[in-house]
Ligand SMILES: [Fe+2]
């Protein structure tokens with residue numbers, strides 16, 4: 001057991017000390033500087049549109065599809081801003097303020113403060129990403145309805161006690177941090193999309209690779225210190241949050257498609273509103289399994305971190 005604690009402590013210290021080398025905000029090159037936009041390239045990956053396989057989408061006019069694709073980029077970035085500011089940063093705030101007694105060590109507080117800076121930078125990237133593409137494509141300013149991910153989280157928080165709210169915030173952040181990197185990688189690896197959009201998501205993805213490891217370590221530190229009831233509650237909420245994260249945000253899409261007068265938008269969305277089975281939940285499932293082992297008195301090293 002002592003070896004595992006030493007190993008975790010070493011990893012936490014390494015993550016903290018290497019931040020200046022790895023954090024994208026510390027790089028001299030910012031993806032939104034020296035931007036050259038390519039009018040021909042799509043701004044977003046068409047395969048990530050929830051209706052990209054539907055016959056109504058396939059037969060739609062090419063110009064209309066291009067407008068939908070560009071607004072898909074805006075929707076993705078607006079959702080990213082909500083995740084950063086309403087899901088991940090509040091947990092960093094909890095850690096910095098000592099709301100988890102087991103994370104009182106200064107290294108955890110440093111790690112959380114560094115993650116907050118990273119997430120603020122990702123927010124800036126998304127704000128810039130929306131502004132530049134909106135201007136370039138002369139996109140309409142559409143007010144989107146609330147994202148299901150955020151609405152569900154607020155509902156869960158509303159009925160909870162103060163300590164449960166802390167655990168719910170943690171569950172939402174764990175879930176998002178372990179699911180987001182696989183979503184980002186498809187955009188950051190694409191040679192098909194606008195190079196600016198690719199570079200911007202790549203910068204975000206590089207940070208998130210480390211965050212997945214950091215949030216795994218933090219969870220492994222917090223979890224054994226919880227009582228069995230809180231442990232069960234945390235696992236249950238992590239699983240629930242992953243379902244919200246997976247939501248296709250049909251209401252937001254409907255307002256975009258209706259604004260652009262996309263034919264039979266409601267039918268198309270209704271027929272595409274099945275759960276998204278493509279989401280890679282490997283990292284999250286691996287963490288849940290290792291937490292379940294902890295409750296049975298077993299522990300496991302994890303050598304899959306990117307530092
Ligand atoms: Fe982020």
Ligand SMILES: [Fe+2]
Pocket residue numbers: 088119177207208211
């Ligand atoms: Fe993150």
